[in-house]
Structure formats: C-alpha cells, structure tokens
Amino acid sequence: MKSFEYTITDPVGIHARPAGVLVKEVKGFAGSTVTIQKGEKSVNALKLMALMQMGIKQGDTVTVSVEGGDEEAVCTALESFFKANL
Amino acid sequence: MALDYRKCAEEIYSHLGGRDNIISAAHCATRLRLVIADNSKIDKEALENVEGVKGMFDSNGQLQLIIGTGTVNKVYDEFLAVTGMTAATKDEVKQAAASKMPLWKKILKTPGDVFVPILPAIVASGLMMGIVEAIPKFAPAFGQTDWFSFLDLVANTAFALLPVLVAISAARVFGGNIFLGAVIGLMMVHPALINAWTVGNYAAGEIPTWSIFFYPIQQVGYQGHVIPVLLAVLLMSTIEKWLHKHVPEMIDLFVTPLVTVVCTAYLTFTVIGPVFSVFENWVLAGAQALITIGFGFGAAVMGAIYPFTVVMGLHHMYNVIEAGMISSTGVNTWMPIATAANIAQFGACLAVALKCKSQKTKSVALPSSLSASLGITEPAIFGINFRFMKPFIAGMIGGAVGSLFASWMTGTDMNGNVVKFGATTYGVTGIPGIPAINNIPMYLLLMLISAGVAFVITWFIWNEDEPKKQTAPSAPAKAESKAPTASVIRCAAGELIQPTNGKVIAREAIPDATFADGILGDGVGIEPSEGIVYAPFDGEVTSVFDTKHAITLEKNGMEVLIHVGVNTVNMNGEGFEAFVKEGDTVKAGQKLLAFDSAKIKAAGYSDCVVVLLTNAEELEKVECGIK
Numbered sequence: 001m002k003s004f005e006y007t008i009t010d011p012v013g014i015h016a017r018p019a020g021v022l023v024k025e026v027k028g029f030a031g032s033t034v035t036i037q038k039g040e041k042s043v044n045a046l047k048l049m050a051l052m053q054m055g056i057k058q059g060d061t062v063t064v065s066v067e068g069g070d071e072e073a074v075c076t077a078l079e080s081f082f083k084a085n086l
Numbered sequence: 087m088a089l090d091y092r093k094c095a096e097e098i099y100s101h102l103g104g105r106d107n108i109i110s111a112a113h114c115a116t117r118l119r120l121v122i123a124d125n126s127k128i129d130k131e132a133l134e135n136v137e138g139v140k141g142m143f144d145s146n147g148q149l150q151l152i153i154g155t156g157t158v159n160k161v162y163d164e165f166l167a168v169t170g171m172t173a174a175t176k177d178e179v180k181q182a183a184a185s186k187m188p189l190w191k192k193i194l195k196t197p198g199d200v201f202v203p204i205l206p207a208i209v210a211s212g213l214m215m216g217i218v219e220a221i222p223k224f225a226p227a228f229g230q231t232d233w234f235s236f237l238d239l240v241a242n243t244a245f246a247l248l249p250v251l252v253a254i255s256a257a258r259v260f261g262g263n264i265f266l267g268a269v270i271g272l273m274m275v276h277p278a279l280i281n282a283w284t285v286g287n288y289a290a291g292e293i294p295t296w297s298i299f300f301y302p303i304q305q306v307g308y309q310g311h312v313i314p315v316l317l318a319v320l321l322m323s324t325i326e327k328w329l330h331k332h333v334p335e336m337i338d339l340f341v342t343p344l345v346t347v348v349c350t351a352y353l354t355f356t357v358i359g360p361v362f363s364v365f366e367n368w369v370l371a372g373a374q375a376l377i378t379i380g381f382g383f384g385a386a387v388m389g390a391i392y393p394f395t396v397v398m399g400l401h402h403m404y405n406v407i408e409a410g411m412i413s414s415t416g417v418n419t420w421m422p423i424a425t426a427a428n429i430a431q432f433g434a435c436l437a438v439a440l441k442c443k444s445q446k447t448k449s450v451a452l453p454s455s456l457s458a459s460l461g462i463t464e465p466a467i468f469g470i471n472f473r474f475m476k477p478f479i480a481g482m483i484g485g486a487v488g489s490l491f492a493s494w495m496t497g498t499d500m501n502g503n504v505v506k507f508g509a510t511t512y513g514v515t516g517i518p519g520i521p522a523i524n525n526i527p528m529y530l531l532l533m534l535i536s537a538g539v540a541f542v543i544t545w546f547i548w549n550e551d552e553p554k555k556q557t558a559p560s561a562p563a564k565a566e567s568k569a570p571t572a573s574v575i576r577c578a579a580g581e582l583i584q585p586t587n588g589k590v591i592a593r594e595a596i597p598d599a600t601f602a603d604g605i606l607g608d609g610v611g612i613e614p615s616e617g618i619v620y621a622p623f624d625g626e627v628t629s630v631f632d633t634k635h636a637i638t639l640e641k642n643g644m645e646v647l648i649h650v651g652v653n654t655v656n657m658n659g660e661g662f663e664a665f666v667k668e669g670d671t672v673k674a675g676q677k678l679l680a681f682d683s684a685k686i687k688a689a690g691y692s693d694c695v696v697v698l699l700t701n702a703e704e705l706e707k708v709e710c711g712i713k
Contacts, residue, residue, distance in 0.1 A: 012655045016636065016647070017598075020605035035134060042130060044141035048606060048700045049638050049645045050152065053143065053629040067135075 002075040003065035006082045013057035018086055023048050025081050031069030034078065038062045089157060094138035095164035098151065101136070103127025111171055113162040114626065116643055118151040125149070154643075199259045200316065201468035204251045205450070208464050211244035213453055216460025219518055249274045249308050249315040256316050262323030266343055270322050270350055274315060279307035296355075303355050313398050314354070314362045321358070322350040369395070374407055377423060382493030385423055389489025389536075390482040392427030396467055408512030416499065421509035421519060422529070425461070426488025426536040428515045432458035433484055433537030434477035435466035437544035444550065459537075461516035476548040477540075484540025492532050497524030569620040569675035573713050574610050575699055578706035579642045582622035583674055586695045588614040590712040597692045598652040606647065609698035610710050619648055619679040619695065621672040630679075631655075634662035637678055644705065649696040650679060651686045661685035 010018055014036075026034045026045045034045035038060055043050040045064070056062060064082065066074045102108055102122065109121040122128060125144065133151065134142055138161060141152040153161050165171075201208070218237045222229030244251060250271035257267025280293060295302035308314055329342040373395075376384045395401050401424075408418045432455050439451035447470070454465035471478040495507035509522040516533070523529040570584040584590060589612065596602045596611035625641030635657065636649040650662070661682035666672060686693040702708045 015631075015655045016606060016649055017600040020600050024605050040125065040130075041143045042134065043143055044134070044152075047141045047152065049628065049647065050141050050143055052631075052636075052647070053638065055629075055632060 001065055001067045002071040003063055004075060004079050005061055005063050006079070006086070007061045008056055008058050008086055010086045011058050013060065014051060014054065014062075014086065016052060019048055019051045021085055022081075023051065025078070025085075029066075029069060029074045029077075032071065032074045033067045034074070035065045035067070036062050037065065089138045089161075091138075091157070091160040091164045092168070094136060094153075094161050095168045097136040098133060098139065098161075098165060099168050101129040101132040103129075105169055105171075108169060108171065111162070111165060111169070113153075113158045114640070116152055116154055116158055116640065118153055118158055118162055118165065120149045120151070122149050196259065196316065200252060200255045201464075202473070203258070204255050205465060205469050207244045207251055208468070211241055212457040212462035212465050213460070214241035215245065216457055216462045216516075216518065217241075219460075219514065224521065246309060247271075247275055249311060252312055252315045253319050256319035257323060260320050260323035262319060262326050263343070266322060266326060266346055267319050269347055270318050270354070271315060273351060274308040274311075274318065274354065276307065279305050282307050282309040282311065300356070301360075303360070308359070311362075314358050317358050317362075318350060318354040321353055322346055325349050370404075370407060373404070377420065377493075382490045385493040386486040386490040389423050389426045389430075389485035389487075389492075392424060392485055393431055393463070393467055393471075393478065393481055396463055397472060405513055408509075411508070412510070412512060415506070416510070417497070417506050417508035417524065418510065418512050419493075419506050419508040421512065421515060421522070422492035422495075422507055422532060423485075423489045425515040425519055425529070426492055426532060427481075427485035428458060428461055428463045429533045430484030430488060430536040430540035431463045431466050431471055431478075431481040432516070433540035434481040434544040435470050436537070437480075437541045438470050438474065438477050438548060441545060441548065442550050447550070459516050460518055461514060474548060477544045480543035480547065481540045483543055484536045484538070487539045488532050488536030491535055495525060495528045495532070497528070499524060571675075574612075574622075574697060575608075575708070575710050576713070577644065577699065577702070577708040579644050580623060582644075582646065582697065582699070583620075584612065584712065585619050585622045585648055585678070585697055586612045586614045587616040587618070588612045588695070591694075593698075593710060596652070596694055596696055598694075598696075601649070601652070601696050601698070604702075607645075607698040607700035608702035608708055608710055609696065610712075612695040612697065614681075614683060614693055614695050617681045617683050618677055619650060619681070621674055621676045621678055622646060622648070622697065623674050625672060627666050627668055627670045627672060627678070629668050630664050630666065633657065633659045634664040634679060635659070635681070637664070637666075638700075639672070643701075644699060645701045647696070647698045647700050648678070649698070650681045650693070652692045652694060652696075654686055654689075654691050654693075657686070657689055657691070661689075 008014065012018065014022065023046060035042055036045050036051065036054070038054055038056055041054055043054060045051060064075075064078055066078065098118070102120070103124065104127070107123045107127050109123055111121075112119045128149070130142070133139060138153055138157065139151050140154060143150055214237070218234065218241045222234065228234050250268060253267045253271025253274070254264050257264045280288065294305045296305060326342060326346040329345060330338065333341050373388060376388050378384060379387075392401070404420060404424065408420050411418045411420060435451055435455035435458055439448055439455050442448050442451065450465075450469045454469050457463075458466040467478065471481055492507055496504050497507045499505045505524065507525055507528060509519060510524065511522045514522055520526060520529060570587050572584045572590075573581045574584045574590055575582040591611045591613060593604060593609055593611065594602050600606060601611070619637070621639065623639070623641045625639050628638045628640045628645070630637050633655050635651060635654040636647065639646045639648070663680040665677045665679065672678065681693070683693040699705065699708060
C-alpha cells in the first residue's frame with residue numbers, strides 16, 4: 001500500500017464539485033482501491049456521498065492511500081491531481 | 087460473485103477488538119451500524135479490506151460499515167450468530183449512542199421503553215379481559231359456564247403474571263440477560279408466595295413470614311406490581327454487568343448468573359419489597375384522605391393523578407380501598423373517580439385514533455381506546471397517551487372534571503334511600519361498571535363528561551407531527567407552501583417526489599458543469615418558486631452540511647443529494663435554515679431546509695435546486711424528469 005498526505009487548499013474543501021471531480025479521477029484507476037482518511041474517519045474515494053459526508057474543509061490534512069494495481073503510478077498521479085485541483 | 091456472508095461477518099468481527107468492545111449492532115438499508123466501546127481497539131484498515139465492506143465511516147458514535155442493499159441483512163444475521171449478540175433495532179443503537187441523555191429524561195423514558203415492547207400482550211389481554219368480565223354483568227348466567235372460566239383464564243394470564251413480562255422487557259432495556267430477568271419476574275409471582283391480589287383475605291397474623299432476614303419478611307408475591315419489578319431488574323442488570331467485568335472468564339459462566347440471582351432475590355425481598363410496600367401504604371392512605379377533601383376538590387385531584395398511578399402499577403391496590411368502603415358504608419365512592427380517570431384516557435386515546443394519519447398509530451390507538459372504555463387502560467396509556475404526553479394530560483383534565491362531577495352526585499340504594507354516588511361492587515370501571523352503579527343516568531353522564539373533555543382537549547392540542555407543527559407558522563401562508571407531489575426521479579428501488587415547488591428542468595440544463603455532466607449522479611434541477619426543500623421520500627437523513635445548503639438522504643439503497651443553488655457553499659449558511667439533522671427519519675413531504683432565493687441571487691449565484699441520485703449507476707431503470 002502506498003500513501004501520501006495532503007493539506008486541502010480549495011476554499012470549499014472537498015464539497016460537491018471537488019468530490020465529483022475526485023471520484024471521476026479515481027474511477028480511472030480501476031485496478032486500485034483508493035482511500036481517503038481524515039482523523040478517525042476514512043472512506044473509499046469512489047463513494048461520493050461518503051466522501052462529501054466527511055466534511056473535509058480547507059486546511060484539513062487527509063491521507064490518501066492506494067492499494068492494488070500499480071500503486072506507485074496511481075499514487076503519483078493522484079498526488080499531482082490533488083495539487084492541481086484540491 | 088456471491089459473497090460469503092459468514093466469512094464476511096467473521097472477518098468484521100475479528101477486527102473489532104473482541105465481543106466486549108461491541109455495544110450493539112443494527113443495520114439499515116445499506117450499512118451495518120455498530121456502537122463500539124473503544125474505537126482505538128478496532129483495526130480500521132483491516133475492516134475496510136474485508137471482502138464485502140465497501141466503505142466505512144464513523145459518525146454520531148456509530149461505526150458504519152457500508153455493505154450494500156440486500157447483502158447487509160445477511161451479513162448482519164451472520165454477524166449476530168458469530169458474536170452471539172441479540173438483534174438490536176436501529177433505535178436501540180441510537181439509544182446506546184445517545185446514552186449521555188440527562189438522568190431525569192432517562193427515568194421518564196424507562197416505563198415507556200419497558201412497556202412498548204410488551205404492548206401486544208397487554209392489548210390482547212386487556213381487551214379480552216374487558217369483554218369477558220363485562221358479559222356476566224349483563225348476562226349473569228354466563229358467569230357460571232365453563233366457557234367463562236376458560237376465557238377468563240386466557241384473558242387474565244398476561245395481567246396475573248405481568249411481573250414476568252415486565253421483568254423480561256426491563257432486562258432488555260437495562261442491558262441484563264433476559265432469561266435471568268425472567269427468573270426474577272417469575273420469582274416475584276412464585277406460586278409458593280401468597281398472591282398479592284388475595285392477600286387482603288388474610289388477617290395480618292395469618293400471613294406467613296420468613297425470619298431468615300434481619301426482620302420478618304411477609305411471603306407475599308408481587309402480582310400486579312410494576313415498580314418493584316423494574317427496580318429489581320435494574321438491580322439485577324447492574325449486578326450482572328459488574329460481575330461480568332470482574333469475574334475471571336473461566337468461572338464467569340456459572341458464578342455470575344448464580345450470584346446475580348441470589349443477590350437480587352435477597353435484596354428484592356428485604357429492601358425493595360418492604361420499602362415499596364411502605365410507599366404503597368402511604369399512597370393508599372394518601373388517596374383515601376385526598377378524596378375526602380371538600381367540595382369535590384380532592385376527588386378532582388385524584389381523578390387527575392389516577393393515570394400516573396396506573397403508569398406506576400399502583401392502581402391494582404385500589405381494590406383494597408374499594409373493598410374497605412363497601413364493608414364500612416356499603417357504597418364504593420372510589421369507583422366513579424376511577425371510572426372518570428379511565429374513561430378520560432379512553433376519550434383522549436380515541437381522539438388520537440381518529441385524528442392520526444399514521445396507520446401504525448391508528449392500529450394501536452383504536453383497540454387500545456376500546457379496551458380503555460372497558461376499564462383496562464394500560465394499552466391506551468402506554469401505547470398512545472403517555473407516549474405522546476399531550477393526550478395523557480388531556481386525559482388527566484378529563485378525569486379531574488369527571489371526578490368533580492361525580493363527587494357532587496348522589497345515588498339511591500336498594501331500599502330507595504339517598505346515598506353517596508358510587509358502586510356496590512369493586513374492581514370494575516367504565517362500561518362494565520354500569521350494572522354496579524347506584525345511579526345509572528348520572529354514571530352515563532359522568533362517562534360522557536370525562537371522555538368528552540379529554541377527547542375535545544386532545545383533538546385541539548395534539549398534532550401528529552409536533553416538529554412539523556412548530557415550523558408551519560413560520561412558513562409564508564402562500565398557496566404554494568404545500569409540498570409538491572409529482573414524481574421527478576424513478577428507479578427500480580423507488581421514486582423521488584419533487585422536493586421543491588418550481589419548474590423542473592433537465593439535469594443537462596442545470597447552470598453548472600459538474601451537475602450538468604452527471605459527475606455527481608443523475609437527476610434533475612428545479613428553478614424554485616418557493617424557498618423550501620421537502621423530503622422526497624420516507625427515508626433517513628444521512629448528512630446535513632454545515633453550511634445548510636445541501637442535504638443527503640437515503641432510502642432502500644437510493645442515495646440522494648439535494649443541493650440548493652450553485653456555488654452556494656460559499657455563502658457559509660447565510661440565508662439557509664435546516665429543520666432536520668443527520669440520522670433523522672423523515673416522511674415524504676416533511677420540511678428539510680429553507681432558503682432565501684433573494685439572498686442567493688444577491689450573492690451572485692443561481693438558486694437552482696439540484697436533486698441527484700448519486701449512486702444512479704448502481705441502480706436499475708433510473709428515469710429522470712417530471713411525471
């Protein structure tokens with residue numbers, strides 16, 4: 001399993017649109033399971049509702065974990081995706 | 087591929103930090119909901135990786151594992167089998183999660199929590215007892231038949247052995263073992279003890295006592311009592327739980343139940359019982375003194391507080407007062423007061439039965455009110471009136487008015503002399519009491535007054551959905567302030583009613599690319615004509631965003647997002663109001679959110695209400711658009 005930490009810079013946090021974009025991105029990595037963790041809570045990044053219900057806000061640090069598939073590549077791709085979009 | 091439910095449940099269990107760490111388990115349409123004692127003991131990562139668990143999160147003190155519709159119940163069944171837990175309802179899980187409720191609230195809630203599960207037994211018995219006992223009053227010959235004696239036996243079983251039912255239910259509420267609870271209940275009505283109902287036939291010296299305690303203990307059962315049983319089982323559950331924690335596991339199985347039962351039994355008969363019987367005597371003496379207070383005032387007070395004594399199970403002792411009255415004066419003046427109080431509960435319950443729209447409430451209220459008219463008020467009180475409180479209070483008022491009236495009336499005895507208004511027998515109230523009363527027209531009037539007052543008050547002060555009522559006046563009294571009824575989204579799992587009044591537009595026409603492209607799911611937009619969001623179905627609120635501009639709901643596997651406006655997250659809740667919170671169960675058409683379209687537009691955003699089925703791709707036959 002590979003993971004990285006990221007601090008959200010998007011002023012609305014992971015709300016509807018950012019969450020939607022993220023889910024869409026993650027769907028591209030069919031072979032991997034991506035998990036977003038904030039504090040005690042963690043969710044599968046494919047689950048839009050669960051993701052939004054985490055209430056991740058600007059300034060929150062989340063841990064993104066990738067399991068299965070080409071972990072290394074997916075992790076790198078996601079990290080740049082987060083930096084660009086979130 | 088079919089999921090191996092057993093394996094899934096076992097794996098989940100293995101990551102939860104042991105049986106003791108699980109307080110309760112329940113499931114909803116898609117999730118396994120667990121209340122965990124210590125979250126640090128569970129292995130979250132491993133849980134997420136269990137095959138079958140699609141996701142998990144932790145909210146409201148519940149650990150929720152997303153498993154999926156149709157699967158979760160099977161995993162849940164296996165989970166119960168694996169852990170040896172008994173099924174908890176979703177409410178119980180919520181209850182465990184909400185155990186931080188203030189003490190006084192818990193105490194008030196307890197009798198209801200205990201009685202509601204045993205209502206079917208009380209309703210069956212109450213109704214039957216009322217009918218069976220009423221027949222001989224009109225047709226005395228029937229009272230001599232075998233049929234009567236058989237039906238009477240069947241009818242009074244649940245009441246004669248009420249402590250057993252109460253004890254089992256109480257053990258569940260207090261978290262004790264229900265079978266040990268049953269033992270405590272059975273012990274309190276053991277046939278070797280003198281029946282509490284016939285103890286009056288014994289002279290004080292004739293009642294056998296035990297001298298194994300510090301002072302003599304009368305060998306009398308607790309038939310018809312409720313409070314001592316509740317206390318005994320509370321004590322039992324406390325002892326049992328303490329022992330489970332402190333007794334080494336190896337000997338726990340035989341030490342704990344044994345010690346629990348013996349200690350509880352000892353304390354029940356030495357402390358709880360005697361203290362309670364002193365308390366009971368005070369109540370009896372107090373009640374007798376009360377009704378003699380002048381001008382009917384005392385009677386009115388008694389009529390008002392009578393149902394409280396029913397809640398506590400004290401009313402079964404009133405036979406003693408009534409019997410005493412008959413032997414000293416020949417007239418039982420207590421009975422009209424009891425009738426006023428009971429018939430008032432009937433009136434209040436009947437008002438609920440006629441006014442409520444919920445079929446479930448109606449189906450309890452109707453037979454309960456019938457039973458109450460025959461003098462058996464427990465079903466009406468516990469099932470309806472006490473639960474909604476307002477009907478109970480209306481019943482108290484009706485009882486007070488009726489009792490006041492009764493105290494002013496007179497009757498005639500067999501010899502034609504004018505005597506106090508009352509009955510010539512005891513143990514009957516309501517309709518079956520008619521043949522026993524010394525002034526039948528006034529008795530009928532008394533019932534009409536008591537029931538009428540309670541009925542009318544209930545009809546006007548009680549409304550089915552209290553929270554709805556509170557928000558209603560604040561809504562503008564426009565023609566459109568009613569929830570729409572058109573269906574906007576349909577799929578195999580159900581349909582969504584249009585949540586906001588206004589013009590329904592296609593998803594593609596929503597003025598925002600994320601919504602329009604369907605990234606967040608499939609659905610429709612609504613150009614609102616009114617700033618209110620109503621529930622699209624009977625379901626559960628899964629989240630309300632801090633900024634109150636969006637809400638998520640779930641029903642039968644359908645996950646729904648209702649998002650008011652575009653980019654309105656930036657308004658930080660300004661101009662929005664939420665009427666529900668996460669975890670609430672809502673009814674179709676119930677108000678969820680209110681928003682101020684003018685403010686949204688002033689802030690430069692669109693006020694389009696977006697309604698999306700976020701998991702549309704997992705559902706079958708999704709169809710959007712108004713119909």
